[in-house]
Amino acid sequence: MAPLxxxxxxxxxxxxxxxxxLVQTIALAFQVHGAWSLENFNTMSGDLNFxxxxxxxxxxxxxxxPLQLVLALAMAMMLRGLRRGRDIVLWIWxxxxxxxxxxxxxxxxxxxxxxxxxxxxxxxxxxxxGPVSWLSYETPTALLIGIAVAELWRATAIVLVILVSGVQMxxxxxxxxxxxxxxxxxxxxxxxxxxxxxxxxQTALILRTVLAFEMFAIVQAIGGRNFPVIVGxxxxxxYTNQDFGVAAAYAVVIMLISLGATLVYLRVxxxxxxxxx
Amino acid sequence: MKARLAALVLAALxxxxxxxxxxxxxxxxxxxxxVEEAQKMRDAILKPSPVPTTYVADVPQVxxxxxxxxxxxxxxxxxxxxxxxxxxxxxxxxNDLAPLDTLAAQLSGRGIPPALMELGKLGTAHQMYIPWMQxxxxxxxxxxxxxxxxxxxDLNALTFxxxxxxSKAVQAATGKRMLGFPAGPQGLMHRFFEGFLYPSYTGxxxxxxxxxxxxxMWTEFAxxxxxxxxxxASYNFMQExxxxxxxxxxxxxxxRMLDALRQKPNxxxxxxxPSGPKGRGYMPVLAGLAIPNGAPDMxxxxxxxxxxxxxxxxxxxxxxxxxxxxxxxxxxxxxxxGLKLAVGAIAKTQASSDARPSLLPIGLGTQGGAFDxxxxxxxxxxxxxxxxxRATLDxxxxxLRKIMTETGAPCWQPDAPSTGxxxxx
Numbered sequence: 001m002a003p004l005x006x007x008x009x010x011x012x013x014x015x016x017x018x019x020x021x022l023v024q025t026i027a028l029a030f031q032v033h034g035a036w037s038l039e040n041f042n043t044m045s046g047d048l049n050f051x052x053x054x055x056x057x058x059x060x061x062x063x064x065x066p067l068q069l070v071l072a073l074a075m076a077m078m079l080r081g082l083r084r085g086r087d088i089v090l091w092i093w094x095x096x097x098x099x100x101x102x103x104x105x106x107x108x109x110x111x112x113x114x115x116x117x118x119x120x121x122x123x124x125x126x127x128x129x130g131p132v133s134w135l136s137y138e139t140p141t142a143l144l145i146g147i148a149v150a151e152l153w154r155a156t157a158i159v160l161v162i163l164v165s166g167v168q169m170x171x172x173x174x175x176x177x178x179x180x181x182x183x184x185x186x187x188x189x190x191x192x193x194x195x196x197x198x199x200x201x202q203t204a205l206i207l208r209t210v211l212a213f214e215m216f217a218i219v220q221a222i223g224g225r226n227f228p229v230i231v232g233x234x235x236x237x238x239y240t241n242q243d244f245g246v247a248a249a250y251a252v253v254i255m256l257i258s259l260g261a262t263l264v265y266l267r268v269x270x271x272x273x274x275x276x277x
Numbered sequence: 278m279k280a281r282l283a284a285l286v287l288a289a290l291x292x293x294x295x296x297x298x299x300x301x302x303x304x305x306x307x308x309x310x311x312v313e314e315a316q317k318m319r320d321a322i323l324k325p326s327p328v329p330t331t332y333v334a335d336v337p338q339v340x341x342x343x344x345x346x347x348x349x350x351x352x353x354x355x356x357x358x359x360x361x362x363x364x365x366x367x368x369x370x371x372n373d374l375a376p377l378d379t380l381a382a383q384l385s386g387r388g389i390p391p392a393l394m395e396l397g398k399l400g401t402a403h404q405m406y407i408p409w410m411q412x413x414x415x416x417x418x419x420x421x422x423x424x425x426x427x428x429x430x431d432l433n434a435l436t437f438x439x440x441x442x443x444s445k446a447v448q449a450a451t452g453k454r455m456l457g458f459p460a461g462p463q464g465l466m467h468r469f470f471e472g473f474l475y476p477s478y479t480g481x482x483x484x485x486x487x488x489x490x491x492x493x494m495w496t497e498f499a500x501x502x503x504x505x506x507x508x509x510a511s512y513n514f515m516q517e518x519x520x521x522x523x524x525x526x527x528x529x530x531x532x533r534m535l536d537a538l539r540q541k542p543n544x545x546x547x548x549x550x551p552s553g554p555k556g557r558g559y560m561p562v563l564a565g566l567a568i569p570n571g572a573p574d575m576x577x578x579x580x581x582x583x584x585x586x587x588x589x590x591x592x593x594x595x596x597x598x599x600x601x602x603x604x605x606x607x608x609x610x611x612x613x614x615g616l617k618l619a620v621g622a623i624a625k626t627q628a629s630s631d632a633r634p635s636l637l638p639i640g641l642g643t644q645g646g647a648f649d650x651x652x653x654x655x656x657x658x659x660x661x662x663x664x665x666x667r668a669t670l671d672x673x674x675x676x677l678r679k680i681m682t683e684t685g686a687p688c689w690q691p692d693a694p695s696t697g698x699x700x701x702x
Binding site: 047114130138242 | 453460461462507510511521644646649650654657662
């Protein structure tokens with residue numbers, strides 16, 4: 001009885017603030033004027049931005065998440081090798097974590113916009129002769145790269161923080177043993193560190209991927225109407241077009257994609273029970 | 278933030294409103310609602326008025342409810358109602374407004390444009406409200422662009438064809454696309470299509486949505502867009518790119534260009550939006566003054582409306598509220614130069630012989646956003662994505678028809694009146 005009582009507040013919290021709204025959202029997505037219908041999904045898939053939103057969102061996830069993992073791994077390894085000043089480096093690297101998405105988006109907008117810092121520097125270096133548009137609908141590749149870079153800057157730190165905590169838990173004995181047998185640093189990294197880190201990497205990837213699919217403010221600031229993403233479309237349908245049903249349909253799509261991504265990671269990166277600690 | 282919070286709290290407290298003196302005339306307004314603006318209205322405009330007035334500002338939904346309650350309870354307190362055209366419209370159907378024909382005749386010397394007076398009839402035979410103040414959308418150009426104006430073109434009577442020639446000439450000379458529109462996520466680009474482009478080319482908005490005129494219009498506009506700054510898709514307020522020099526010729530709501538005009542009045546000119554084959558479509562944002570049936574102080578109400586439509590009062594309104602005169606007003610020499618530019622452009626717009634006022638959509642309720650989306654999606658498909666014009670218009674017309682039937686909204690100006698929902702022909 002006691003354990004049940006102890007988890008009751010948590011269950012109540014989840015039920016009231018998560019499960020009920022979730023069920024309501026799903027119901028809203030499948031209803032039009034109070035009757036069950038698939039019309040919201042038809043409107044959504046027939047909208048001119050739907051295809052672009054799906055492609056853009058997956059493109060950003062496919063570019064940003066693997067790069068973030070590689071970068072964060074490299075940074076975590078560098079931190080492990082540091083003798084002094086480890087804390088201060090980690091602290092500086094995690095500054096982007098403390099900045100809001102929208103603020104980060106505006107910072108990058110100030111860098112990449114026509115009269116921004118990037119063009120100013122390029123102009124002084126003699127690379128360009130005047131303001132160049134990087135973020136317009138006519139330069140989709142530059143826009144995609146710009147958003148990917150901003151996303152890298154902003155969200156690599158969360159992967160790093162998770163990996164650093166995982167690295168700290170790794171037992172030193174394996175590495176020392178490998179050292180004794182003359183294994184190169186690269187062999188030690190690929191054969192010892194990476195396999196031991198797998199559960200941590202799995203957690204980091206699930207968190208990061210789900211959040212990347214939900215990216216919104218940073219894209220809104222940099223790309224605006226030129227770079228539709230799924231969550232941005234949900235927002236537009238809710239507030240600009242005031243069609244709550246279609247917004248709910250988008251929310252259901254986001255949920256399904258997130259669930260799908262999580263299941264894939266759980267399956268692909270699973271660690272057999274006998275290998276655990 | 279703190280000030281805004283305080284304003285919210287104050288607005289939520291009914292007793293924070295100054296208590297009405299029993300003998301004061303009650304003026305209910307949906308405009309100048311924020312506490313600061315309402316206070317300016319009381320201090321600067323109403324205090325010197327010949328009629329002691331209590332100014333009550335409330336949200337638009339309150340007006341019909343309160344008038345109905347007063348009618349049913351047979352205790353009338355409100356003598357003057359000030360609201361936007363679309364907010365006064367529903368009061369005609371409930372027979373809550375007193376006809377103001379005598380007052381209109383009395384004010385005929387003030388120089389209110391006939392088109393605006395006609396709007397004040399709300400489709401009836403009588404004057405239902407007196408135009409009070411207005412805002413609209415205008416064009417602003419950097420003076421550096423003026424040398425490239427096509428030969429024989431009059432800036433104040435520009436056509437879309439001349440605008441096209443002009444911006445092409447600027448592009449040829451500077452190598453940059455210097456025409457700008459507010460097509461960003463928070464921009465008001467949809468109003469350009471609903472109130473300017475469609476009325477100018479087709480004479481309608483809903484009825485003519487997929488007409489051959491509309492087809493020709495979109496083709497021409499896609500041509501014009503070739504000299505438009507591609508960052509237009511991110512512009513929300515044109516004053517910023519105008520001030521930065523990214524754009525030399527821009528279109529937007531006057532309130533969203535005012536900063537540019539105020540900061541650098543010597544660098545810019547302001548002028549009416551261009552005209553097309555069917556006239557100079559423009560979207561007046563018009564507020565009017567009406568007197569409810571059974572108003573307790575009929576005489577005071579007409580005197581107050583008379584006072585509010587005096588040129589001097591209207592100029593003071595422009596200075597305090599950013600809404601502009603509807604009457605012919607000689608601007609004082611010491612008027613802020615930026616404001617003077619804006620007032621001039623608005624006056625020229627409505628005084629132009631081919632003006633075709635086109636109203637904000639009426640009767641769409643919560644479907645307003647979906648209605649705007651029809652025009653923005655057509656723009657995005659035809660102009661930004663080069664999709665075929667005819668097929669796009671036919672496809673979008675289906676969605677438009679659905680909105681009109683669902684809301685049952687009858688046609689509004691510039692479309693010809695309809696019985697029942699406005700048809701897409």
